[in-house]
Amino acid sequence: MTAVSQPLRRGFKAHAGRLALAVRNELGLAAADPLDPYALAELYGIPVLDLADPAMPREAVRHFTGPAADSFSGALVAVGSVRAIVENHVHDTRRRRATVAHEMAHVLLEHDFGLLVTGSGLCGTTATSVEREADELAGELLLPRDAARTAALRGWTDAAVARRFGVSKRLARWRLNATGARTIACRHRAKRPRFAAARTADDGIAGPGDVTVPDSGAVPVSGAVPVGDAVPVSGDSNSGTDPGSRSEPRHVGPS
Ligand SMILES: [Zn+2]
DSSP states (O other), rough: OOOOOOOOOOOHHHHHHHHHHHHHHTTTTTTTSOOOOHHHHTTTTTEETTTSSSSOOOOHHHHHHHTTGGGOEEEEEETEEEEEEOOOSSSSSHHHHHHHHHHHHHHTTOOOOOOEOOOOOSSSSSHHHHHHHHHHHHHHSSHHHHHHHHHHHTOOOOOHHHHHEEEHHHHHHHHHHSHHHHHHHHHHHOOOOHHHHHSSSSOOOOOOOOOOOOOOOOOOOOSOTTTTTGSSSSOOOTTTOEEEGGGOOOSSSSS
């Protein structure tokens, strides 16, 4: 999809990088470790519900788990004074991870969230600066800039990076490109054709490997969740971050 993207405010990428690093440290993660968005939500006391929750309005659930499944990825909603994430459980695991990371980015950035929904084309039909910020931070959380650069220098493919970090190939490609990782790696190789053979083994990432992607891990919440009317028919259903989760790369290219 063609993103109608607004530029990020000056200095935001650096801010997102620092914030993501602090949060990943809170979770005890090294730079090359995959992040579990559900553990992050739990750490911040944000329940993660899915459309199978009995409190969800049946008609909307049928719509968003059926013909319009691609149009709703997730939302950050208010449950009284508490915030909760609602995700679309019919999506594949990597897309769901990206959705939850995107909604958590809204939380971490303290966005005003009356209702933030992530759909399939965009987090909404307009790519607001708020959505771009959430995408950027979620990208840093899931695949930090430094890890992307290290992976690129090692010559990992998009698929290998995606497997390692539990993200879609599209998201991996977006991060590898948007962070300049691929460009830097190419330049490096041009200068040092034999770099690959000379690389050291202590740069943080041992090998692509496969991430054990935890099964959703939705945190059950008791009590009714008045999300009903809150579930928009249109709205940003592209869980931002997962460039790989959208039908088209949103913004710069995640999803
Ligand atoms: Zn959003």
